Amino acid sequence: MTISNLKQSRSDSVKPKINWSRLEEADNFAKTVKLFRQGKYDADSFRRFRLQHGAYGTRMTGDYAMVRIKIPAGEIYPNQLEKISQLSEQFSIGSAHFSTRENIQLHWVVLEDVSEIFRGLTEVGLTSREACGNTIRNVMCSPLSGVCPDEKFDSTPYALATARFFLRNPMVQNLPRKFKFNFTCCEKHGMVRMVDVGLIPQIREVDGTSQRGFKVFLGGGLGNKSFVGYQLEEFTPEEDLVYTSMAVLRIFDRLGDRKNMARNRMRYLVNDMGWEKFQNLVLKERAIVRATQSVITKLEVDHTPNEIKRPIRISDESGESAPEGYARWLKTNTVKQKQSGYSSIFITLEAGDITANQLNALADLIRDFSAEGKGRFGFVQNVALRYVYDDDLPRLYSKLLEVGLAKSGALTMTAPIGCSGTTSCNLALTNSHRLSKEIQRKLLELKFDEDDDLCDSSIKISGCPNSCGQHGIATIGFFGGGGRLGKDMYANYQMSLGGRSDGDTMLGQTCLRVPAKRVIPVILKIIELFKQNKKSNDTLQSWIHRVVNNNEDSEIKSISDIKKVLEPLVVPPTKEADPDFYLDYGNDTSYHTKTGKGECAA
């Protein structure tokens, strides 16, 4: 029996500026659950209501929900982490899950307890409202916005203002389908072409004065069928940000497909209509929106600078040498900021899982080490502490080691993404969650995080074709399915190669199907092939990029050449010869494909 102390919040914490919550939503939710249980609320309406409030269904059961807490722009404060820790112990499984969209999820929550979580969240200004359902999901922002050496300006205040403008806004309560905004700092760190609306800050000189604005990308997205977004225009001035967003949403609301659930994200509308036509529509609609606002509609962009205040040192340990592993961690988990003397450090979590104790520890670390006093969620189930004094890095590393958050390789290929998979999702076919952990452990054991040739590559895994694990933009991507030998089934992944989400965004090309228990050998084989054939300046990503684009001149010239080499590795053995092959990771019973009804499109 272990218990963390009933702890008091420390008074020196930076407090959240924006309150996203509404207490009455907790009461309303509790009431509605009762009505639903009494049969006074029909199942479909209840499901829509539940999703609009951020409570997702759980695999194969109506008794539990998953509560997806939005962290707008990824900004998280110490007291919020402590509250989530407490709620996870009270109402969930004593741990939480970081998503790829800057949400933090509590799984296995009794439906009747969901309102208690809402109530707890109001104490720290957080909400799960519109975290699911056909509305605007969490507005993301690059974890490096504000500190990235390549950015034109900090887009965080714009991301927060956009989130604020649209949260509970009547115009987005019943869209044809979910809708996502991503703000970023620069081309390299964002995912602006793989989302409904992606934005990169730009500055333009007009008559000697500089003007802020964005490059706006529309109609991209990952899913069962993925598309790369298009840039709307050369430059979108900041005052047009809200009009452009409204125009796009109005078009989607009006013309989006409300019948065919499988094809109703905005990217299908753009694709069916053709980009030029869609682009023209948006520009016209924007003119109408701008002209017909009875009052001037503006985003409330808060430009108050963050207070940067070095945390008080409790003790001086400067004489001590850095613990073992520090150099490796420094190389693979930290980034120098544009502000000299400061670094941002990244914490990688196995498949996004974090325990209640670690959440509390994280809150303390933010207070003790981040001069901005808050954390930032990243795009790959991770979290960053920024404004850490370079001198403090060894001490921070020791503290991270103590709480099991010092895993190296956060910014390398050894930190794969795995969606929740069969651990909780209705649609999942395989345990992508566990597979991602297994890969991370193996690659770290082989010290691949220290290999410069591998650091700009990525591995991403989804448990089904619906891209929550973002496999389409991975250097090596996997999505789950079932394979069969005779009557025996096994977990099987479709592998794609060469996906990326930077300035050269492209979707990965299908290579071959790889049984779950052969995924790790296949990854190792691909790395071996690369090492044999690389040119001196190559990284795995650049080499695969040439291969998938048929620009490679070594013995491996195309995806099918890779496939030929890998084929012998993926032949299924008989069940008698290798019974383990027929068990998915994390399961001790025979593999079977079993799914429930998805709720992404409810």
Place this chain on the structure above:
Amino acid sequence: MCCLTESGKVTTDVDSLRSDIRDKSVRVIDARREEDYKQDHISTAVNLPLANLLSDDSPERILKLFNSIGIDNETSVVVYDDTFGALASRVAWTLEYIGHSDVSLLETTYSNWKSLGLENDSNVPEIQSKDHSMNLQPNILATSDYLESAKERDDVILIDNRERLNFLEQHIPGAISLPYRTLASQDKILRPKEDMKRLFENRGVTGNSEIITYCGSVGTLSGLAYYALKSVGLSNTKLYVRSFKEWKNLQKPTAKQEDATYWDLSAE
């Protein structure tokens, strides 16, 4: 001073306990381990480690034990621990079971008491043995046989107070999951009454039913739940004191959450 059966009050607040100690009108029991008690404890408290009580919890022996720490039928007793009230609850329940009514839990933990700078020392008080009568209260005890038949009834609610993962993995069929952590508030071992009431109401735990609580092995976490229920007037409650450990040893039927594999984190 409070007593459970008469006022329904389950916890004693810090200020009341301090004044009762000053008035020498209370017997304070420290349910922590002996070595912790020896270091320091609430002034005047007597040590009764839960393990000592559990080593033989036959009513006769327990009666002797309570006599030896100076408790008779009239003694007002407050129990505390440093384990969010779970050990204290089990001691308090045992006192109730032999027929003692005037027992309550300190509203907070010993750590918190100490961090508030309240009276503590390492003195071991001299205790005069007393004579308590035996008046067993079987109505607050559930045995496995009782539970097996009772849980089939519509008017019985069975509550599992272990952590959610334990519950998902294996539980007594028909139980609902209410992890012990749910019962506390930030600095108190039990939530404020209104909060607690709402929590139970949401879960359909109301006065129309008989309630049975259980946990992993000895009835500590479920003991706390017993008092949580009592704190909002749900006193038709029984503690399945031998809990899931006995249930499994007796090879009674269990249930699990099918088609879910979220437990790998707890093992790490």
